[in-house]
Each structure stands twice: as structure tokens, then as C-alpha cells.
Amino acid sequence: MKEMPDIGEISFPEIVEEPVLWGYYRDLHQADKHKAIVNFDTGKLFSIVSNDYRLIRHEEAIEQIEKAICEVHDLGRYETYTRFYNDGGRMRRTYRFPEVSVEIGTRDKDIVNPELHLFNSYDVTWPFIIILGAFRLICKNGLVVGKKFLHLRKRHVYELEKINVQEQVSTALARFELQINQWGEWAQRRLTEKTYTHVMNAMEFGKKARKEIKGRIEREAKGFDDNYVPVMSVWIFFNILTWYITHRTVSLNHRVDMEKRLRVAMAHLKRR
Numbered sequence: 001m002k003e004m005p006d007i008g009e010i011s012f013p014e015i016v017e018e019p020v021l022w023g024y025y026r027d028l029h030q031a032d033k034h035k036a037i038v039n040f041d042t043g044k045l046f047s048i049v050s051n052d053y054r055l056i057r058h059e060e061a062i063e064q065i066e067k068a069i070c071e072v073h074d075l076g077r078y079e080t081y082t083r084f085y086n087d088g089g090r091m092r093r094t095y096r097f098p099e100v101s102v103e104i105g106t107r108d109k110d111i112v113n114p115e116l117h118l119f120n121s122y123d124v125t126w127p128f129i130i131i132l133g134a135f136r137l138i139c140k141n142g143l144v145v146g147k148k149f150l151h152l153r154k155r156h157v158y159e160l161e162k163i164n165v166q167e168q169v170s171t172a173l174a175r176f177e178l179q180i181n182q183w184g185e186w187a188q189r190r191l192t193e194k195t196y197t198h199v200m201n202a203m204e205f206g207k208k209a210r211k212e213i214k215g216r217i218e219r220e221a222k223g224f225d226d227n228y229v230p231v232m233s234v235w236i237f238f239n240i241l242t243w244y245i246t247h248r249t250v251s252l253n254h255r256v257d258m259e260k261r262l263r264v265a266m267a268h269l270k271r272r
Helices: 058-070 165-170 172-188 193-203 207-220 234-248 252-269
Strands: 015-024 027-039 045-050 079-085 090-096 111-121 128-136 141-144 151-154
Touching: 058 090, 058 111, 058 165, 079 252, 090 252, 111 172, 128 165, 128 172, 141 234, 141 252, 165 172, 172 234, 193 234, 193 252, 207 234, 234 252
Parallel strands: none
Antiparallel strands: 015 027, 027 045, 079 090, 090 111, 111 128, 128 141, 128 151
8 A cells, every 4th residue: 555645745624713603694693602614725525513623633633643642563554545525625635654563364375454444524413533453464455443443532622732633542452352352253253143133234235236245255265155154154144244345435525425334233243
């Protein structure tokens, strides 16, 4: 994966807070309890928020998480990938750590690397979020990690410096190892009809998506049982879902929504 340029080379929107006015042309009033979040260069209005809203700029969020990452020497070097949506109103930045490699015991060289996902927005779609994730090298899937392992979520009512990012990131490796142990258990456990049905329903796939996923399942399964449940491990089934999310979702918003659904569905994957 190609590394992104230095943060100074990325074009961020110039964000300002402006007063909100209401009324008729000759009789305008200022809304005392609200303000507008605006792109200064283009005039695009991202949102109208209360005065309690604390603006966290994308570049400030990036600087905060990268400062925390640098304090955790075991993570080694990292690669980054940044996506914007809504003219810069939303940002997702992924940090992948290729020097931290763990092998899942299903086959040779089934390697996963930890990732951290940073979310931030000006259009109030997302608060400031850091989520632990992973990357499966063998098929280049972005893997969804259970919410309990690292899911820092803060509304924009906090000053950025008061959010303890460093403490969260410093424990990411230990949490990643816990998730790896869970995935190793999934690799040894066969997919059941109950789990297959529950997870597919929870994901709420459309007709086209279901057809594509079932085609992938047919290629990777070792046949089907009498109830037409694919003969495969929970780990392979999970990776088919993450393959679809990584390679087939049509937009950043769609991908984030699918990842949220899978994170919830994973609770059922844990059950025998």
C-alpha cells in the first residue's frame, strides 16, 4: 500500500465558525445559542450546531493520534490512507502497522496486521472516533474488530487536548492480541446454521450483495450440508463478509455503515 504524503501536503478545508442569522432581509437577528460550521474558501455550510460544540479540525485530530502512536514504540512504522467525503466534511484516516504481524493458525502465511481508524466530521455525521481494526494480507481485507477492544468515541463537546488518546493507543497491542486469540478460535470452529442465518439477516444485505456474497461462499466452502449451510469455519465466513465490505461497498458512508452492522453481528459469531 502506498504511503500517504506528509500531513502538510494534504489539502484540508479551511473551517471557520460563523454566526447564524435569522429573520427578514431588513430585520435580521443573531441566534445566540447556535453557530455555523463553514468552509471559508468555498462558503459551503457543513452544519449548524450549538455553542457547546467544540470544533476539532481534521489536521488537529491527525496530529493528536500520531503523537500518541509515536509514544508506542512497539507499533513500529505505519502506513496511512485517508479518505474524505462531502467535500471534506467527513474524514476517515487509517493507520496500518506492517511490522506487527500475527499469523492465524488456519494456513501458512495467513497474516494480519493491526490498524487504527480515525474518524472526524464537520457535518456532525461522526464524532471524534478511534477504532481498532486489522488488515488480512492474504486477501487484502480490512477486518472489523469487536467494539470492546478499542472504540474511543467522543462528541464534539470536549477540547481535543482533554481526550486521552495516548492511553487508548498505548493499550492497542494488548487488545489486538485478545482479538487474535478470538479469531484463532473461530478458525477451528465450524459455521452453524444458526450463526449463518443470524449474521446474514443482521447485515441487511440487498439482493445484489447477497448474490455476490453467496457466489463467494460457493467458491470457498467445502460443500454444503443438508440444510444448505456452507461447510466452512467461522473465520472464513467472517472474512467473506469483510471482503465484501472492503472491495464492494460503493461509498465511504456505505462502508462505515456495513462495518457497524458487522461489529454488532460479531457478538453472535462469538457464541457456539
